[in-house]
Amino acid sequence: MTRTFLARNPSVLWFLAALAIFTLTVTVLAEGLGLGLIPTAFVKVLGKTLCLCLVALAMDLIWGYTGILSLGHMAFFAVGGYMTGMWLMYARTEEIVVQALAGSPIPPTPDEVAQGVATQIFGVVGGSDLPAIWSFAHSAWLQLPMVVLVPALLAMIFGWLAFRARVNGVYLSILTQAMTLALALYLFQNDSGLRGNNGLSGLQNLPGLGEVPQSSLSIWFFLASAALLALGYVAAAFVTSGKFGSALRGIRDDEQRLRFLGYPVEGYKLFVFTLTAVIAAIAGAFYYPQAGIINPAELAPIASIYLAVWVAIGGRGRLYGAVIGAGFVSLLSSWFTGGMAPSIPLGFYTIHWVDWWTVLLGLAFVLVTLFVPRGIGGLFDKLPSPRRHGAQLGPDDGALREKEADA
Amino acid sequence: MTTIAPPRITSLLEVSGVSVTFDGFRAINNLSFTIGPQELRAVIGPNGAGKTTFMDIVTGKTRPDEGTVTFGEVPRSLLRMSEAQIARAGVGRKFQRPTVFEDQSVSENLILALKAQRAPWRVLFWRETGQDRAKVAALAEQVGLQDHLARKAGELSHGQKQWLEIAMLLAQEPRLLLVDEPAAGMSFLEREQTTALLVELAKTRAVVVVEHDMEFIRRLNCKVTVLHEGSVLAEGSLDHVTKNPQVIEVYLGR
Amino acid sequence: MLRFLLPLVMAACLALPVSAQGLADLLTAERAQIEKPSRQTIGPVIDAIVATGDPAAAAMLRAWADRGLGLRKADGAFLRIAKTADGWALTTLEGQDAGTAAKADIVELKPNAGVRDLIGAALVQFTLSDPDPAQRTRALEAIAKSPAAAQLQPLRASIPAETDAALKARKERLATFLTLQFEPDSAARVAAIESLAGDTSLEARAALNPLLATRRMAAAALPAGTNLAQRLTPGRDLTEAAAYELLVASDLAPARLTLQGQKDTLAAHLADGAVAGVPVADLATQAGRDRAYEALEKAGTVPAAATEAEVKSALAAHVFYDAFTEPDPAVTSAARATLSSIETRVGAMTAVDLGLDALSLASIYFLAAIGLAITFGVMRVINMAHGEFIMMGAYTGYVVQQLIPNYTVSIIVALPLAFAVTFAAGVAMERLVIRHLYKRPLETLLATFGISIALQQIAKNIFGTQARPLTAPAWLDGALSLNDIVSISYIRIAIFVLALLFLAFFLWLMKRTRLGLEVRAVTQNPAMAASMGIDPDRINMLTFGIGSGIAGIAGVAIGLFAKVTSELGSDYIVQSFMTVVVGGVGNIWGALAGAAMIGGFQKVIEWLNPSNTLAAQTYMILFIILFIQFRPRGIIALKGRAAGD
Incomplete structure (x- = not known):
């Protein structure tokens, strides 16, 4: 069975091999465990990029394969981050509070510690009580399952409402964007229970690992992210191969036809929407400890649009395309915005890339949409292949066909 | 002395008193229609007579304002079921223009259509068995696509797509087939084959053919229902209905 | 105009400690106060100045408020002063030229803002009948900003002679506001309140609302003469904790032992790694702390804290209520009725x-x-x-x-x-x-x-x-x-x-x-x-x-x-x-x-x-x-x- 699965998906092996080589190289060169040629900060950037590649995979699954342009998956990503962030911040603050109270002659009661933690965390928004949503934050065993459960529930409720009403195409995109905006606006409030626009911080400190230097931690996180990406890739390949993948592409190209074949299309959409939301949340749960801080700005609708941009530039409808797009664009982006790209003096004006990178990205995106709809991944099609010829069919041409079917 | 005989199934699909209005336009008006479990039926009528809307109602795409639609040996109302549920209950539909998944290979198209569990979880862990492969090969052979199994459906000719769609319909193993203008865009030879196939199919299931082409209907040699302005104008053999003065006036006469 | 105003003003001021007398004498007598006025004590002096009825009093107050009043060091006379190139130009309070003086000869009086407000309020009574409508308008604005009991009579008195219709209406309105607040006669206040029914202006609501201000109180029994707004039942209208705090604040019950207080007490009695025989490690739970504290209580080291039962009985033994700060029930009920009619319209x-x-x-x-x-x-x-x-x-x-x-x-x-x-x-x-x-x-x-x-x-x-x-x-x-x-x-x-x-x-x-x-x-x-x-x-x-x-x-x-x-x-x-x-x-x-x-x-x-x-x-x-x-x-x-x- 595995043989046929991998035989049908040769790209999985290639991808895993490439990822393994990349991971090994970085580990050997990194500051924490290896030769020290790659600084810790850059290891973190690479680790974060791997998480972004994972969420791009999820995006490809929902958009490239199923044809649902969700502009809300970065919201699930951030929710995943918030869920781990709550545990990390609570545990870290608890350590600090216990340390501070250790000085007093009478040892603190658990209630006093909890109260101290609450004051420490919520003092910044003028609160001193732990909101109900933090009920599980004191325990990793209770809180970490929330990384999966909360986004899954959110996706299921939203998806059930939207798909049941047969909201399609751009309408669904706008609706997902509105959902993201609503969530972001909610989190921006101080009484949301998640510290308003201060967000959660200090997430890079793992509880109980205060002695371990960041250079080592960053490598462990990097390796974990790589393993997660590998796992995610195999899972995505499994989902998109075989009859299920066929059905997903059927939804993308002509969902009405699939319905007449007896497939409960709404159920499939809900399944994929929830699955990808969970993948995105897990990616976020590993991303934000590497970033160290999370705040509601991470949920801004524009973040989800960038996600779509990565997948489109990488080439949607193929898993490695999404990974390439996310890795390429986000690394390029941090190179440009990090001030590392050389400025271009024009005599009358100097182009500073910090200012102009976004413009370049926006225009590049337009050009890719217009002229390279298959993205970077499409370059692989230039390799001689006997299998693919005939009319090129993107996800959106399907909309046209559906109309004809209705006539 | 009477013996209690098992109830004889007289009808598979029963549509009665159905009406549909779009923005004041009455597309279907008090339509009633019945077809037996093994019957071939042709539906004719001028443009706008409500043929497509009738199919939409049976397949769940359009909800009627009033009336009932029941299906099966133990009659179940179709009105509360979704398109997918109706399809799973055994109603297959072939569209006027061939609608196949053009970005997928012929065999993928057929596998999608094979009668099997449709729930996402079941489909996710579905694995092809030798039996499935044999079925796909047989279906492809039946419609003459056995050499094209690996090709993308989008690369097929128009007629081949028609055949692929018919094969997909057969793969679903429906008990009621709704076929919309099967002869459109087919060569003479292909029409012959189609006619033969439809007649053959009607021996084991109900088949409703919507068609304009009188020659084609004549060859089907079956009961004909004439629709006009959303309701049944006449029913009977082709000869019978073509002699009906009303039918001549609204349809044949023009 | 001033002539018939004065008796009223005087009547209002009769109760004041400084009795009416000549302006000059008064100024001499209160020189120290006037020279270094404080907001707390200057009130009666200003009222007394107004009460002299001297026409110069207005001029004097106005100059004082405008920082144009000086004190000649030589003879202690108050003069209006104006800056010149080399010193001061002087004018008597009556308006006659009084020559000049060198800078050092005059103490320039600089009342602070609070005092100036008081002077302004007193001046209002003069300006209400000023021939210049602009001055009168300003006086009305001043009254509206800081209403006071003393303004009521002069304001009422100025109404009949008011020629400007708009100003007259304004005066009548302000008189209503002052009446409902300061009028001693209850019926007149109620009438004034009721006349505001349906008036949705902010001003009217601002005038009525203070009448309904309440204070939350606790007492052994409801004191006689309380204008009761609402009786409160602990546990329903206010939490039992809040009710008990009220008792503590009114010195009707001993304070409860807070967790922090308990902790501090325990820390104070810590000896040899234990408190009253309970080891420190056990104090990391609330149960352990309670045990240690009880042991201390038994030993008589600490006073017994109020127990739950004592709290209950204390709550049962007292009444809790909201009382209107306004003592007259007729006024508060009229105000309540009028405000609710206004609220509907609002x-x-x-x-x-x-x-x-x-x-x-x-x-x-x-x-x-x-x-x-x-x-x-x-x-x-x-x-x-x-x-x-x-x-x-x-x-x-x-x-x-x-x-x-x-x-x-x-x-x-x-x-x-x-x-x-x-x-x-x-x-x-x-x-x-x-x-x-x-x-x-x-x-x-x-x-x-x-x-x-x-x-x-x-x-x-x-x-x-x-x-x-x-x-x-x-x-x-x-x-x-x-x-x-x-x-x-x-x-x-x-x-x-x-x-x-x-x-x-x-x-x-x-x-x-x-x-x-x-x-x-x-x-x-x-x-x-x-x-x-x-x-x-x-x-x-x-x-x-x-x-x-x-x-x-x-x-x-x-x-x-x-x-x-x-x-x-x-x-x-x-x-x-x-x-x-x-x-x-x-x-x-x-x-x-x-x-x-x-x-x-x-x-x-x-x-x-x-x-x-x-x-x-x-x-x-x-x-x-x-x-x-x-x-x-x-x-x-x-x-x-x-x-x-």
Whole structure:
């Protein structure tokens, strides 16, 4: 069975091999465990990029394969981050509070510690009580399952409402964007229970690992992210191969036809929407400890649009395309915005890339949409292949066909 | 002395008193229609007579304002079921223009259509068995696509797509087939084959053919229902209905 | 005038410690107080000065308040002083010239602001009958600002002789306010209160509300003569903890032992790693601490803390109540009745005001969305850069204002210019990008997003990140106030009018012009339209340009009340799309209904929870998601086959 699965998906092996080589190289060169040629900060950037590649995979699954342009998956990503962030911040603050109270002659009661933690965390928004949503934050065993459960529930409720009403195409995109905006606006409030626009911080400190230097931690996180990406890739390949993948592409190209074949299309959409939301949340749960801080700005609708941009530039409808797009664009982006790209003096004006990178990205995106709809991944099609010829069919041409079917 | 005989199934699909209005336009008006479990039926009528809307109602795409639609040996109302549920209950539909998944290979198209569990979880862990492969090969052979199994459906000719769609319909193993203008865009030879196939199919299931082409209907040699302005104008053999003065006036006469 | 005022003033002042006497004598007697006045003690002195009835008293007080009063060191005489080049020019209080004096010979009196207020209040009594109406108006303003019992009589007395009708009305009104607060006669106060029934002005409510101020009290039994507002039952009207705290605060019960207090006590009795035999390690739980404290209590080391049962019995033994600070029950019940009648009217007015607010918000959404109603609604092109066109319009307005300083002229120039700029941008975008993506809506969405982020960043690079002002002409400043509750700013009226104009323009364009006919033809069936000689390319280009141009004009309008930033457009884009989607795509009335619904809904939520506009937006979006459940095609939906998709 595995043989046929991998035989049908040769790209999985290639991808895993490439990822393994990349991971090994970085580990050997990194500051924490290896030769020290790659600084810790850059290891973190690479680790974060791997998480972004994972969420791009999820995006490809929902958009490239199923044809649902969700502009809300970065919201699930951030929710995943918030869920781990709550545990990390609570545990870290608890350590600090216990340390501070250790000085007093009478040892603190658990209630006093909890109260101290609450004051420490919520003092910044003028609160001193732990909101109900933090009920599980004191325990990793209770809180970490929330990384999966909360986004899954959110996706299921939203998806059930939207798909049941047969909201399609751009309408669904706008609706997902509105959902993201609503969530972001909610989190921006101080009484949301998640510290308003201060967000959660200090997430890079793992509880109980205060002695371990960041250079080592960053490598462990990097390796974990790589393993997660590998796992995610195999899972995505499994989902998109075989009859299920066929059905997903059927939804993308002509969902009405699939319905007449007896497939409960709404159920499939809900399944994929929830699955990808969970993948995105897990990616976020590993991303934000590497970033160290999370705040509601991470949920801004524009973040989800960038996600779509990565997948489109990488080439949607193929898993490695999404990974390439996310890795390429986000690394390029941090190179440009990090001030590392050389400025271009024009005599009358100097182009500073910090200012102009976004413009370049926006225009590049337009050009890719217009002229390279298959993205970077499409370059692989230039390799001689006997299998693919005939009319090129993107996800959106399907909309046209559906109309004809209705006539 | 009477013996209690098992109830004889007289009808598979029963549509009665159905009406549909779009923005004041009455597309279907008090339509009633019945077809037996093994019957071939042709539906004719001028443009706008409500043929497509009738199919939409049976397949769940359009909800009627009033009336009932029941299906099966133990009659179940179709009105509360979704398109997918109706399809799973055994109603297959072939569209006027061939609608196949053009970005997928012929065999993928057929596998999608094979009668099997449709729930996402079941489909996710579905694995092809030798039996499935044999079925796909047989279906492809039946419609003459056995050499094209690996090709993308989008690369097929128009007629081949028609055949692929018919094969997909057969793969679903429906008990009621709704076929919309099967002869459109087919060569003479292909029409012959189609006619033969439809007649053959009607021996084991109900088949409703919507068609304009009188020659084609004549060859089907079956009961004909004439629709006009959303309701049944006449029913009977082709000869019978073509002699009906009303039918001549609204349809044949023009 | 002063003559018959004075007896009244004197009557009011009789109770004061300083008895009426000649001004000069009084000043001599109170010299120290006047020289270094303090707000706490100067009151009676000022009242006494007024009570002398001396015409010079007014002049003296006025000079004092204006820091124009001096004290001659030589003889202790008070004089009006004015600065000259080398010292002071002097005038007696009676107004005669008194020569000059060197700087060092005079002590300049500089009363602080608090004292000056008191002097001002005293002066009011003189100015109420000043021949200059402006002075009288100022006096009334002073009374309204700081009403005092002493003003009541002079104010009443000045009414009959008042010649100016408006001022007279004002005086009568103020007299009512003073009466209901300070009049000793209960019936007169009640009458004054009842005369305010139905008066929704802020002033009237501000005058009535203090009468109903309450204090929360606890006592063993209800004291006689209490003007009771409400009796309170612990556990229902207030928590038992709060009730007990009230008892503690009124010294009616001993304080409860707090957790912190317990901890401190334990820490104080810590000895040899244990407290009363309980090891320190056990004190990490509340149970352990209780045990240690009980042990201390038993040993008699600490006083016994109030137990739960004691707390209960203390609560049962006392009454808790809210008492009016106003002792007269007739007054409080009249005030309560009058206020509730006023509140009803205020409620109705607030609803009207809310309606106006919602209307103006709806006009803004409509303005932002009407361009979309053309590009998205009619052409089905989803343009995510629409918000950036709004922003471009706003910046065009800003640039024009930099060049043309006259705000009226600059707005008149900016409107067509903004249209031209965004029309050109729209046409360029249609030609270069959108044209290639017709029938691929998701890709259009993404490509226009690319343009959107590029335009936003370009605006940021050119204009910076700080907000740029787009100033409205002076004639748009201010607001149309119907009363203290209902008011609407002129800018919002202008935007409402603009929205109506756009609606009319849209209807005219689509229904009455050749272009509109061709647009409808092209959107319904491009191939058929082309075969009839209509050039679909040209029509698409023009339509898209017009839709974008309207966005530009909307940008100028929105920029007038919102700060112009590069994010201006993205603030509106989601709401704009929501407006079009909720209303029903492809129908201008739908956009109107959508704008009205979203605007109204948002205002109602804001009204329910005024502190939190973020929550309002969150709930609005959730509402929209739910709304789409029930009307997936919007409020005004195209049905049946015409719906297309």
